[in-house]
Amino acid sequence: MRTVRSVLGLAGVAGVGYGLLRLLRLPGDQVVAVVVWAAGGVVGHDGVLAPAVVALGVAATLLARWARPALAVLLVVLGPLTLVAVPVLGRFGARPDNPTLLDRPYLAGWLAIVGGALLVALGVALRDRRRLRRAEPGAPS
Amino acid sequence: MSERALRGVAARLDARIPRPESFTSDLRGERTTAHVGVWLGVAFAVAFATGLYSHAAQLATPPLALPAAPSRLYQVTQGLHVAAGTAAVPLLLVKLWSVFPRLFVRPPGRPRALAVHLLERGSVALLVGSAVFQLVTGLANSAQWYPWSFGFVGAHYALAWVAAGSVVLHVAVKLPVVRRALGEPVERTAAGTGPSRRTLLGATWLSAAIAVVATSAAEVPGLRRVALLAVRSGEGPQGVPVNRSAVGAAVAGLLDDPAWRLRVVGPGGAVELSIADLEAMPQHGADLPIACVEGWSASGRWGGVRVRDVAALVGGGPGDDVVVRSLQTRGAYRESRLPANFVQHPDSLLALRLAGEPLHPDHGRPCRLIAPGRPGVLQTKWVREVQVVTT
Numbered sequence: 144m145r146t147v148r149s150v151l152g153l154a155g156v157a158g159v160g161y162g163l164l165r166l167l168r169l170p171g172d173q174v175v176a177v178v179v180w181a182a183g184g185v186v187g188h189d190g191v192l193a194p195a196v197v198a199l200g201v202a203a204t205l206l207a208r209w210a211r212p213a214l215a216v217l218l219v220v221l222g223p224l225t226l227v228a229v230p231v232l233g234r235f236g237a238r239p240d241n242p243t244l245l246d247r248p249y250l251a252g253w254l255a256i257v258g259g260a261l262l263v264a265l266g267v268a269l270r271d272r273r274r275l276r277r278a279e280p281g282a283p284s
Numbered sequence: 285m286s287e288r289a290l291r292g293v294a295a296r297l298d299a300r301i302p303r304p305e306s307f308t309s310d311l312r313g314e315r316t317t318a319h320v321g322v323w324l325g326v327a328f329a330v331a332f333a334t335g336l337y338s339h340a341a342q343l344a345t346p347p348l349a350l351p352a353a354p355s356r357l358y359q360v361t362q363g364l365h366v367a368a369g370t371a372a373v374p375l376l377l378v379k380l381w382s383v384f385p386r387l388f389v390r391p392p393g394r395p396r397a398l399a400v401h402l403l404e405r406g407s408v409a410l411l412v413g414s415a416v417f418q419l420v421t422g423l424a425n426s427a428q429w430y431p432w433s434f435g436f437v438g439a440h441y442a443l444a445w446v447a448a449g450s451v452v453l454h455v456a457v458k459l460p461v462v463r464r465a466l467g468e469p470v471e472r473t474a475a476g477t478g479p480s481r482r483t484l485l486g487a488t489w490l491s492a493a494i495a496v497v498a499t500s501a502a503e504v505p506g507l508r509r510v511a512l513l514a515v516r517s518g519e520g521p522q523g524v525p526v527n528r529s530a531v532g533a534a535v536a537g538l539l540d541d542p543a544w545r546l547r548v549v550g551p552g553g554a555v556e557l558s559i560a561d562l563e564a565m566p567q568h569g570a571d572l573p574i575a576c577v578e579g580w581s582a583s584g585r586w587g588g589v590r591v592r593d594v595a596a597l598v599g600g601g602p603g604d605d606v607v608v609r610s611l612q613t614r615g616a617y618r619e620s621r622l623p624a625n626f627v628q629h630p631d632s633l634l635a636l637r638l639a640g641e642p643l644h645p646d647h648g649r650p651c652r653l654i655a656p657g658r659p660g661v662l663q664t665k666w667v668r669e670v671q672v673v674t675t
Contacts, residue, residue: 144459144460147459148456148459149456151453151455151456151459152453152456154449154452155449155450155451155454156449157449158446158448158449158450158453159410159445159450160449162442162444162445162448162449163446165442166442166443166446168442169434169439169442173433173434173435173438176434177417177434180421181413181416181417181443184412184415184416184417184420185409185412185413185416188412189384189412193380193381193387196381197307200309211479212478212479212483215478215479215484216479216483216486219374219484219487219491220490223374223378224374224495224498226373227423227495227498227499227513228498228513230424230426230427230515231515233429234427235431236429236430238428238529238532240532241526241528241529241532243516243517243521243526244428244515244527245515245516246516247512247513247517249512249513252512252513253512253513255512256494256498256513
């Protein structure tokens with residue numbers, strides 16, 4: 144175990160080192176731009192996205208217990224998927240000379256996925272409500 | 285402000301910043317992190333390996349001879365590359381969520397412990413920064429969206445090593461925790477107080493699966509219609525989508541020039557071939573995919589002359605590479621080098637036709653390179669010159 148960890152550790156440091164050397168071989172202004180974007184990724188996640196999700200979690204504690212798992216499923220499925228869809232939903236890369244690029248009805252596609260996820264979440268919510276009622280008859284849900 | 289007052293301010297601030305214990309959801313923690321982390325590691329490993337292959341395939345002289353068969357190899361590796369990166373988005377977000385409280389661990393006071401703490405923090409920052417960078421730039425690139433000022437290829441390749449290295453380093457540091465957490469059952473407490481860990485993990489796998497299908501299913505026959513978020517529908521002139529159009533490459537005015545000749549240069553001299561000359565040579569057909577680095581691919585029936593027959597006109601032999609140059613006067617992909625094993629492949633063509641018709645302007649009229657198992661950007665369009673390079 145110790146040997147495995149040492150070998151992995153050294154390989155990891157070597158990989159990071161090589162990557163940073165490759166990065167520094169780019170023109171100076173590009174290096175700065177890459178560092179800004181990578182740091183922006185950390186700040187965007189830790190400073191914006193994660194606190195927003197924590198806030199949603201706190202808000203969910205105000206809701207009925209049976210509804211919470213369904214909402215968690217909805218968030219986990221639709222949150223990342225919506226982020227993945229941003230480049231196609233915005234069609235930022237579309238070009239007038241190339242109609243074969245970004246040529247699907249993305250909003251309709253995204254709404255179809257949202258609809259499907261809502262159905263799954265509804266199923267989970269109904270299941271949990273029934274279970275909770277059976278486990279604690281008469282208890283406020 | 286006196287030192288005492290400063291300390292008072294610092295203490296009040298510290299009291300307002302949450303601590304790891306402030307996060308009460310027992311869904312976070314080692315078992316969630318380990319289970320999602322293993323799959324995230326798999327996704328990154330697949331993306332890294334296929335990314336290295338794609339990078340090697342695009343070097344003018346690859347370090348190893350890459351195979352020219354099977355012809356769909358690059359289509360598969362690059363499809364996997366984009367699918368793995370897409371699946372990594374939900375996996376990374378859930379994994380980071382599960383360890384978010386650790387961001388609020390206070391640094392220890394003793395210098396030695398503080399140094400270790402800062403090293404670990406630094407390595408995690410590298411990991412998060414490079415991982416987010418790779419996913420964001422990769423997804424945007426697949427939709428041809430470039431909202432940054434750096435060159436995509438160089439930056440994505442450099443940070444791939446940073447991301448892969450910091451993942452491996454992170455595994456080395458956390459291996460004992462991962463082993464312990466994976467050895468425990470997924471659920472420990474009775475469910476009923478909120479989402480169970482099983483529900484959370486199930487939703488994570490579902491999220492990754494939907495993301496992959498919605499963006500990548502267009503590559504699987506019969507599933508094109510469920511690829512709701514694919515960057516291409518798969519349709520286009522002559523049944524094949526276009527990456528760069530003739531207008532985009534600034535060659536649209538040059539394609540129907542009757543004075544066009546294919547210049548062929550090699551150790552045995554130089555010849556110039558008109559369309560009629562090319563059509564008088566033995567013609568071959570091949571079903572080959574255009575497999576783009578952006579992850580999409582589409583197959584077509586190409587017709588034209590074999591690259592090796594054209595190379596032979598100027599003394600090109602079985603060990604020679606061929607450089608193909610386009611009418612384009614700018615752009616990183618206006619020429620490409622076809623390694624000798626690809627030159628010799630019977631399906632490597634200088635194509636004149638697609639789907640039985642003369643090439644559409646956007647597919648490289650009057651003549652383009654099409655060879656098996658290569659990235660689409662190297663299938664040079666609007667060819668003006670073929671040079672045999674003796675290696």
